[in-house]
Amino acid sequence: MKKEDVLGIIVYLLILAVAIVFGITVLQTHGPNSGMNTAEYVGFVFLAIVIGVIFNASLYELAHITGAKAGRYDIVSVNILGFCFYKNEQGKFKFKFSNFDGLTGETKIVPKTNVKKEPNPSPYLLFGTLFFAIEIIAFVVIFVLARLNAENLVFLNTGYFFIIIGVLGGVILIYNILPFRLDSTTDGYRLTLISNPKNKIAFNELLRVENEIANGREVEIKTFDEITNFTADLNLNKVYSLLDKKQFSEAEVLLNQIIDNKENVSEKVYIRARAQKIYINIMTKSFDDAKAYYEKDVSQEERRKISKDISMASIRAYLLMSGLFDRSRSESIIALNNVYKAYKATPEKRKGIEVELFNEALNRVVEAHPDWELENYKLVTKQDNKDKK
Numbered sequence: 001m002k003k004e005d006v007l008g009i010i011v012y013l014l015i016l017a018v019a020i021v022f023g024i025t026v027l028q029t030h031g032p033n034s035g036m037n038t039a040e041y042v043g044f045v046f047l048a049i050v051i052g053v054i055f056n057a058s059l060y061e062l063a064h065i066t067g068a069k070a071g072r073y074d075i076v077s078v079n080i081l082g083f084c085f086y087k088n089e090q091g092k093f094k095f096k097f098s099n100f101d102g103l104t105g106e107t108k109i110v111p112k113t114n115v116k117k118e119p120n121p122s123p124y125l126l127f128g129t130l131f132f133a134i135e136i137i138a139f140v141v142i143f144v145l146a147r148l149n150a151e152n153l154v155f156l157n158t159g160y161f162f163i164i165i166g167v168l169g170g171v172i173l174i175y176n177i178l179p180f181r182l183d184s185t186t187d188g189y190r191l192t193l194i195s196n197p198k199n200k201i202a203f204n205e206l207l208r209v210e211n212e213i214a215n216g217r218e219v220e221i222k223t224f225d226e227i228t229n230f231t232a233d234l235n236l237n238k239v240y241s242l243l244d245k246k247q248f249s250e251a252e253v254l255l256n257q258i259i260d261n262k263e264n265v266s267e268k269v270y271i272r273a274r275a276q277k278i279y280i281n282i283m284t285k286s287f288d289d290a291k292a293y294y295e296k297d298v299s300q301e302e303r304r305k306i307s308k309d310i311s312m313a314s315i316r317a318y319l320l321m322s323g324l325f326d327r328s329r330s331e332s333i334i335a336l337n338n339v340y341k342a343y344k345a346t347p348e349k350r351k352g353i354e355v356e357l358f359n360e361a362l363n364r365v366v367e368a369h370p371d372w373e374l375e376n377y378k379l380v381t382k383q384d385n386k387d388k389k
Contacts, residue, residue: 074111216349329369
């Protein structure tokens with residue numbers, strides 16, 4: 001089990017403990033004095049929780065928007081519980097349903113250009129804590145006033161309604177201010193990273209690069225020798241452009257930097273760097289040298305994680321590993337059955353590169369095992385489909 005999973009379990013257990021203690025010490029004593037029967041009180045609590053989740057999720061992204069503006073960033077998209085408002089090429093906001101990297105939502109930003117000072121991510125990452133602190137203080141005050149006027153049931157119940165929402169805000173705050181990576185990237189974790197001035201530069205550069213790639217534009221990517229999650233992400237983006245130019249040795253240098261600094265990057269970044277290295281070895285070195293590296297340096301645990309990772313980089317490597325080294329048609333089919341899902345999630349700018357890289361890997365396996373009948377798994381670009389018509 002990876003470190004993020006263990007920490008995530010601990011945090012969720014802490015959140016569960018807070019909920020249980022709150023339920024026993026506050027809600028259980030309020031129920032009989034609320035003037036509601038059991039069914040009504042359950043509905044009351046459920047409604048407060050639903051409204052609390054929506055309110056706090058919205059408040060948190062409002063904090064991100066405000067912090068981003070204060071830090072000199074433009075808003076790319078705002079996602080609240082899967083409801084995503086994003087800016088199109090014409091600068092107008094549109095709506096779609098979308099996944100997000102966060103507990104309740106995500107606000108994507110990009111550094112403003114032509115500003116006198118370098119954009120500062122600190123307000124973007126700190127305003128969530130500020131907004132929730134204000135919310136919790138305000139709702140506690142309302143709750144205390146309601147308790148002091150307990151003879152007024154409407155006022156009393158309103159106070160408890162607000163304190164439920166406030167506790168939910170506190171839970172979200174606890175999750176997001178923790179200074180380590182969980183199952184999603186928290187503000188607290190990113191704050192610890194940008195305390196390093198180089199990481200602050202890398203943070204802004206990564207935002208810029210990801211936005212350019214997402215919009216299908218050409219982008220020149222800086223690389224960094226000091227490896228952190230931010231700089232490693234940037235270097236992996238650079239690896240793609242090097243692979244596109246067949247500059248494999250230059251790409252391998254960047255990958256080795258990430259692999260040699262495993263403790264400084266997330267598991268996802270590390271595994272994809274390892275997968276890219278396996279791909280380059282197989283495609284550019286002799287079979288014996290590539291297999292020697294695979295057997296000596298790639299542990300069984302890493303092989304398993306590569307096989308489970310739904311990304312084009314890992315699927316390419318998994319296909320070559322299973323087809324050429326393990327000589328397993330069933331494992332190769334598992335890799336191929338996931339390729340369309342991974343390809344769909346690939347940024348448009350990278351799809352052309354990935355089609356070429358994947359098809360080259362598939363051709364290697366087809367040449368080694370012509371009887372496996374894998375030719376139909378080849379990827380085609382939109383332009384290829386147009387040409388056929």
